Amino acid sequence: MKPKIVIIGGGSGLPVIIKPLVKQEVDLSAIVTVADDGGSSGLLRNYINIVPPGDIRNILVAMADTDAEFLKVMQYRFDAKDDFFAKHAVGNLIIAAMTEMHGNIFDAVQYLANFMHVQGHIYPVSNEPLVLHAEFKNGNTVAGEAEITHAHQTIDHVWVTGDEPGEEPKAAPEVVEAILSADLIVYGPGSLFTSILPNVVVPEVREALQLTKAKQVYIANIMTQKGETDAYTDAQHLLALNAHIGMQAIDYVISNSEKVPDDFVDFQKWNEVSNQVKLDEQAVVVQGATQISGDFLQLRDAGAFHDGQKITEELLKILEQC
Structure with missing residues (x-):
């Protein structure tokens, strides 16, 4: 039987x-x-009240084993001068249409995954769109992922609600089952407060993450993110993740120790102001985790990214110990 890996983000x-x-x-x-x-x-979420499809589209394309030209179409964005279609990705429109046809995002994604010969499983964390909320260190609160990012304030914690006031967020049952049956759970890489934690803080997901027997791994970001993790070390990322899970759940932290060359990253292109994440192995160990550090850096497109192949090799080594 193949070992089960769950990636959250x-x-x-x-x-x-x-x-x-x-x-x-x-x-x-x-x-x-x-x-x-x-x-x-x-x-699309505002126009037709569907689960936002962008992140799902990217994962579908990454996991698909289908015609390369079709994948290019899925990722194609209309030109800015194309009026209503301006900057919409074709794949987002397809997912929106399939959601209307199937009545919910979960069944739509499963159909598309089968059609695109996806190698694995893709689970939207919930069948309904969720609203992300943040409380900042100064006590102010903001609702909405985009608003949180644009606020550029130090985040204390985040939580999610349904679209309607007082609506309790519900996880898809398959999400909970995947977590409970996993051998390895991997968080990231990605924006800590706006990509990873919105999954973690869904109550049923948090409970499953506390109960699972799987080893849990956090892939620390290479660069900080303005308004989210300014000046965070890898250990501070870990502290926030564990706090939102509600226990010291993470067993391993994979951290890049290779220096990003000065002036390599084009912050204007990526609309970002950031610094390289510093490593703090002692603080990682205090939280009950093992730090795996090394050269996991890939420099491309005027940006600093993880070397996916090297990260995969480390994950497989951890799996051997499970």
Whole structure:
């Protein structure tokens, strides 16, 4: 039987490690956030009240074994001058249409996953769009992922609600089952407060993460993120993750120790102001985790990314110990 790996997150970070992982002899499941409310996803969410499709689209493409030209179409964005379609990704529109046809996002994604020959499983964390809330260190609160990011304040903690006031967020049953039956759970890489934690703080997911027998691994970000993790070390990322899970759940932290060359990252291109995440092994160990550090850096497109193949090799080594 193939070992079961569950990856939790969203955004553009997950595909970096998913692409090499799907080539391994593992049973891979991706749990994806549904709290995005910016860009094309946010517009579709507001227009037709569906789960935001952008993160799901990226994971579908990363895990698919289908025609490369079709995958390019899925990722294609209309030109900014195309009026209503401006900047919408074709894949987002397809997912929106399939959601209307099937009546919910979960069944729509399963159909598309089968159609695209996805190597593994893709589970939206909830069948309904969720609203992300944050309380900042100064006591102010904000609702909405985009608003949280744009506030550029130090976050204390986050939580999610349903779209309607007082609506309790519900996890898809398959999400809970995947976590409880996993051999290895991997968080990230990705934005800590707006991609990873929106999954973790769904009550049924948090409870499953506390109960699972799986080893749990956090892939520490290479760079800090303005308004989310300014000046955070890898241990501070870990502290926030454990706090939101409600216990010291993480067994391993994979941290990049290779220096990002000065002036390599084009912060204007990536609309970001950040610094390289510093390592603090002692503080990681205090939280009951083992730090795995090394050169996991890939420099491309004027940005600093994880080397997915090297990360995969480390995950497989951990799996051997499970």
